[in-house]
Amino acid sequence: CARAPMYDFQEELVIRPLHSGDIYASFQFRTVWDADFMGDQKVSHYRLFPKSLGQVITKFSVRELHISFTQGYWRTMQWGQPYLPSPPGAELWVWFQDTVTDVDGTWKELTNVLSGIFCASLNFIDSTNTVQPSASFKPLGIGNVTDHSFLRYATLPREIVCTENLTPWKKLLPCGSKAGLSVLLKSEKLFHSTFHSQAVHVRPVCQDPQCRTTSMELRQTLNVVFDLHTSGQGKREWSLFKMFSRTLTEACPLASSSKVYVDVTDNPQVRPFELSPATPLLTQAVVLGDRRTYSVYDLTQQASFGSSRSLNMLLRWKAADGEMLRPLLHSERYVAGYGLQAGEIHTLIYNHHPYRAFPVLLLSAVPWYLRLYIHTLTVSSKGKDNRPSYIHYQPSKDRERPHLLEMLLQLPPNSVTEVTVEFERALLKWTEYTPDPNHGFYVGSSVISALVPSVVAMDTNSTLDRPLFSSFFPCKEEASYFMRVYTEPLLVNLPTPDFSMPYNVICLTCTVVAVGYGSLYNLLTRTFQVDEPSPGLAKRIANVIRRFRGVPLL
């Protein structure tokens, strides 16, 4: 008989105070389901794994699905690197299984179904904003797939995230918003933040070190950054109640592990803040190339909740923080030029490593109405030309697909690399503009993927029990870790026609054509004749009378 599928659900919350005074909270909910989606057996019994997602995965033969909704832009230079990067707006990338015959048709259906599940306008994803990257976005789960024709990537930079997106996201959790860490997810506080990102990642993972069986892993992540100054009071003090207006009372009963980590990596001289209630559990984890120390609150232990049966961590700062470690990889992007005819897109990639150079993969998807001129592409580092070792460029087709530019760049140590490309703005048909055309058109974030050299040896053993936030990106080697950086989205104005004028324009242009037609018709069909003036009115009446009388006319 078939073995009953095994489930595992873990939840965790990481709280990391940032050097600018803000505080970063990252939730991860991980469901591992031991079902074989790729096999022939129909899966019909869902327990912890949400049925809506399970059905989507089986119906559309999805191998991996990554969808994120983000409000705000992650400020790398002030906050450091996030555990899970995401671009502003909505981003969706999917690897389909190789049994799919019509990937584009399946993609279209998938986006519409996901649009319904997440109450988001993902139905705006169509061929004009979908690209097929050739080197970036390799699968994060197991399996070495090399055929990128089964990968689709789309981004909607204009998408707004609000409570309507949070509610269905919370519904996918096994405990809903009733127990465990998800009780903290209340929208009035979560959206009163500088940065809010919720994501769903589905991928196949190995169950054992030899990888004989695979299971489906669902990770739901929510990253939020609360601003020091908008939260009132001014003095630097954070607590769970101040952040979420709730406290923790119990772990989710379905969870095998439910932990809260607080980043307490000490300064060499003095610990900057005081954490209460104190906890004896301390753990270290290597994440983002750095070894950090965390205080752990294990919610499955009743002792964590103390006598009041609720847990409200309080962080109180006494001294100022030390210097923040400068992030090794950082990027910026902006539009240069003036006027509505042309412009230039500049992408700056910073490598802050003092002596190591490393390659990065830059992916840019530019909408078709900004016509890129690839012969104007220049890449320069430290003032000198830097030729990319790999360029994949797919030019756009008007109203069908966007530009796709992928390059492998080698970043010299401690340098800024500038990628410049010129574009021309197109005039669209009046129906193709949004209702607020003078707001401008968004260009989705560029994605920079890199294996950044790490200061500390990374942990490559994937089966050890590690906190979720450090095991998201697969780690293949010790000396470097994978990082993805998103640039700002761009807002570009296009020249607009006058929207009140369609009928007038049609009339006026047709008038001009008619003027041409009329003059030529006249000249072609008429001949010159001597102009005999017609007699005056009196004479004409006299002639009529004379005709009656039978007398010769005048």
Added chain:
Amino acid sequence: MAAPLALLLIVAVTIRAALFRTSLANLISERVEVVSPLNAWKRVVEGLALLDLDISPYSGDVFHETPMVIYLFHFLMDYAEITFMLADCLTAVALYLAVKDYNKQVFRKQKFALEADRIPMDCLELIRSPTEMYYIPLKVAMFYLLNPFTIVSCVAKCTCGCLIYGSALLSAIFLALATYQSIYPLTLCVPALLYLLQRLYIPVNVRRSSFWFYTLQYLFMFLGSLLVLICLSFFLLGSWDFLPAVYGFILSVPDLTPNIGLFWYFFAEMFDHFRLFFLCVFQINVFFYTLPLSIKLKEHPVFLIFMQIALIAIFKSYPTVGDLSLYMAFLPVWNHLYRFLRNIFLVSCVLLACSALFPVLWHLWIYAGSANSNFYYAITLLFSVAQILLVSDYFYAFLRREHHLTNGLYLKKKDGSEATLVLK
């Protein structure tokens, strides 16, 4: 006549070379009045860059030139400026020779008509004297070369086509080349045919077998060379991609970049439901004047060519000032019609004003943001109306002169007083 022509060529080349060296060259090559998506130099460079990256230039929507142009410029990339100056000079020389040839013909016809006593006595002042005609070819060349529009187009490195008449085969080949480059010169097939028939003294009579024989021969040569060119392009790039990218682009007007023509704003503001209908109407509008004009002007094919080129320049989907300069170069040939032109002052004023206002209103719309697209559109309309008036004025003058040549210059009414001529 060689010395003045040589001097003229040298002056023209100097002006162009000087302009190429200045920063104006870049500025001019970006202007929408001068370049269109079909023939912008920036797009040719882009197409060549795509070819270097092993991507077909037609896989995107930036490049709309024919494959022969890519391969031509693949080899001439570094000498692009010289190529264009040379092309302009060759066109000027060709026009010069063509008009000289035409003048000889006209003069010969006139002599026959005089000897046959067909012209009334008082029309003698309408007859063109050799001296006056002597300078016309030079004037034509001068008009073409020194027209600011031509200079500007050359500096912007447009890739406009040109025609040469000579032997039938050569004309068929060059006509096929021009049609291959952009579809509209197809309409010039008819006047070219008529001209050649006239030279060979074959009357244009539908019932004569010699007419059909020659027509079929010519059409065969034309279609044959066109087919050869298209197949050659196929072998150059190995695919038929260029057909929708070049001809589909010209006919279906997907790119709405503003230019001096009528199509862009019309199709930017068109209701989707009627788009195909109006597209067909506008494209047919370019072609359908051929037949009536040919019937009316079958005795005067060169004027027919002039009319056709003018109508193409006004009504084509992506016109530029280069097209304008081509038909304006012919205006000195019809100098003798000056006394019958009615609106020439108004038309020339409007054309000058529009030429000045185009860059101003473009700047106001795109850069200053204080005007909107309607301003530029209005000038486009005015420019087209002025051109239409110019063309129809010349047509009127031409027809009137023909009428006078057969009926006498000073006409009298029945009662003996001076008569006025009207079109009825």
